[in-house]
Amino acid sequence: VRRRPHLPLHFPLFFLLGLNMEETCLPSVASESDKSNPTDLDMASMARQRVDIPALFRERAAAGSYVKISAPMVRYSKIAFRNVVRRHGVDVAYTPMIVADSFVRSTHAREADFETSNAESSVVAQFAAATAADFADACELMAPWVDAIDLNCGCPQKWAMAEGLGSHLTLNPHKVADMVKAATARVSIPITVKIRIRDKLSDTLELARRAEAMGAAWLSVHGRTPKERHHPVHYDVIETIKQSLSIPVVANGDVFTLADADRIVQTTGVDGVMAARGLLTNPALFDGVDLCPKSVIEEYVLEGINTGTHFHTLHHHVAFMVEKQFGRIERQEFNRLTSNAAVVDYLRSRHNMLPLSATIAHTLAQGASQLAL
Secondary structure (H helix, E strand, O other): OOOEOOOOOOHHHHHHHOOOOOOEOOOOOOOHHHOOOOOHHHHHHHHOOOOOHHHHHHHHHHOOOOEEEEOOOOOOOOHHHHHHHHOOOOOEEEEEEEEHHHHHHOHHHHHHHOOOOOOOOOEEEEEEOOOHHHHHHHHHHHHHHOOEEEEEEOOOOHHHHHOOOHHHHHHOHHHHHHHHHHHHHHOOOOEEEEEEOOOOHHHHHHHHHHHHHOOOOOEEEEOOOOOOOOOOOOHHHHHHHHHHOOOOEEEEOOOOOHHHHHHHHHHHOOOEEEEOHHHHHOOOHHHOOOOOOHHHHHHHHHHHHHOOOOHHHHHHHHHHHHOOOOOHHHHHHHHOOOOHHHHHHHHHHHHOOOOOOHHHHHHHHHHHHHHOO
């Protein structure tokens, strides 16, 4: 069993926080050569409680509500962040985008790109793939650890487009359909697709209908084209897609408050709403609060430390959360910090966060138990 150690902290912080610095066991995905010999990780994946996300869509629709989703975000939507947003109204959380061919071929990539725990629920892994074979192979490796797998057809980054990944796939609906078909034939968990819209509505609808026909469990739609960045979201196109499909449709784009999400559902009739930047700045967005509470900042820092989150990731997350609460000089001071220990010391000394209390001790103990397999 491979183990992923916590990041080292200097002794005073370690002592004061009472962190469990024993290595925390997090699963990596077994290679083909490992499959014939069950390991502790295999047993852990067997014990994992599966969540039926399509059933969740049906339940919310029957109740006149909708599914609230944390979007895939490169570098950011890792386990500590996913754990926190689930406690604050998120029903389903996506992993960062993972490049399928690297995931299949490299143990190092699998260990670097994905981590979870037996306690994690309602998690969707997202892959970027250029071929049906790569996507299906990656899905087979990932399936024991997640509740659904998503094909990224939305990333507009130039490097991804150049390699035939992300939004490039929307140019070839037949290929997307083949990829969904290949994956659904290999795994029993739901396969989904996340897209950006095309310039022509007819092209977008063809892509959506082909994905549905080949077995996609739901479709997530970012209501901008690959070339649009800060353009207003085309909610009218999302509404038309929803009216054209029988599977659930999720709207993505410019969700910064719970009121935004409610309005999008009322406008488009979608089954779910997916937030990205809004959750980065406020993980409690779906709780209905418009400014990230200090308690949630504390919660994320503790969760991040307890799960071994790399300093740069933790620091960036907290920087997003405090952006509207710190003045310019404070933001500059915070940006100069160089370790998780320094982040904790700064928040404690300058903003009276992370007090030594029974609540903090309980959170740390709870986090340690949830991550143990």
